Amino acid sequence: MHPRPEHEPPEDSEARKSLAPVICYPVEALPEPDLSAYRSARNGWEKVADLRVPPREALAFEVPAGHFFRITSVEGPQVGDLNLFSADLSERFYSGKTRALHGTHLSRGDRMWSGFPTLRPMATITEDTLDWYGIDPFGGSVHDVIGTRCDPYTHCLLSDGGQYHHCCHSNLTRALAEARNLSPREAEALVHDVLNVFMCTGFTRETGQYFMKASPVRPGDFLEFFAEIDLLGGLSACPGGDCSSEHSSDTAACYPLGVEIYRPAHAPEGWVQPAANRYDRSHGL
Template sequence: MAAFKGSKHPPEPAYQATPGSILHADREFYTSIINAERTSIESFVLPIRSGRAWKVPEGHIVRISTPEGPQVGDVNFWNLHNPRERFWASRTKQLHASHVSTFDRLWSCLPYLRPMVTIIADSLGGKDGYGVDEWGGRCHDLLGTRCDPYVNYMLSGDSYDYHCHSNLTRAILPYGLTEFDVHDVINIFQVTGLDKDGKYFMEASPARKDDYIEFFAEQPLLMALSTCPGGDLSTWGWGEGGEGEGQEKKSMLDCCRPLKVEVFKITDSKELERWVAPQSPAYRGAHGMKVPTGETGRDT
């Protein structure tokens, strides 16, 4: 039987919620947070092709910026006290969009399912930001994931130790986590999309010097960032640093730049009075399972 193709009306988003739902960020509140007084409690510059993890208290702001120009960064999030609760890129993509910006939220995995951060500022977002290009590309990607040495070896036969997966793995070791804790990322400052055949593509980062994205921590976090070895992705090819096919003879290493991380405490406590840490959905159905706690029905 022939498949049904299309209708007279475009399909509506699959995941919608009523006004006031936790799905929707309170724009008035987060705008006040953007404008609130803040003080820096940590700041560092992450060198090219490396990774680092750091702690973020709840109710604080994290800014990641491009101090020397375009550079893609791969970011992971965990609850600081329970790393089983970690960022869920696929569900975030369904709840918001394939590419995220201001007032979108990054959600944690089951059974926790609550915002980990809310994006409160994005210099590449808004009506004057990158938008949608002629190929359908958008910025701050959830479609793809981190580059890794396993795919690299499969496609090129080369071993290389500074892909984003490896950088993130090294970054979290001091916190008692391992490679198995690294998960799908948000690719910040990265433009991606799907072509007419549904195939994933990447374009050069549109970030300029000192572009930034800011996250409000909705819970205590461990964050980790990798400066992608592909740099700004203007030249891309598998291997340690060669040229992309059909592209200008320029090493990927020449396209790599550092990223800057800043953590801010909001010093005007009045701005936080309306904030309540998000809770997980109160589902208690046990998935239909009725598991006895022990032997029943017999005398003892």
């Protein structure tokens, strides 16, 4: 929250404020995904899995490189928190760098990047039925990479010691522990910041605070991805439901989420698995 000013503005304050912004990471040098090639690869594809994430729980699922997967609304408006790992757990989704490259909210054509030292595309978003939403009058949009995931630690902090075990962080921890036969502490160390699928969020103009509002998602909507590498996904059906009021509680109406995995008849034309980042890792030493 921005504090109330205690200092008088200098004479040139307006001039300082009026300086034009500069994009931190111009992405013109990044190769653009060929969405027409991805879409052509969907012709004749085969659905190989149709999974359900129960409300206030999470599910881990594997997606081989070259396959598509969809996160779908199946019964009612529901937000999902998505973690992505490489199948061997050596790489994790890097939400901060993805945000720096693509913006606060993701949609068709954006990519989910892994962390250092690989820094490569893990998945490409190939379809988004909520792309019509854009940015609303409050500055809100959908599919954000600004929120971290609801967690029991912040809940405990803000509720004077409350213990709640179905926050997305805990849900993802349990799902990963079960999928890879890890202890809860081993799994928790690997859980990371998420893509908030279907969540509608932004920052208030007055205080700069992160806000959420009712998701516009409805049954039949989906966000579709192409797996650029072998993936292990973790998806939590957030205890906040559509996030119109609160999360980290059993108060909100919650619904399951669907995960559909498709095997294409052929790879997208020209597609190859992305190589790891080419930085030599010497760090000037």
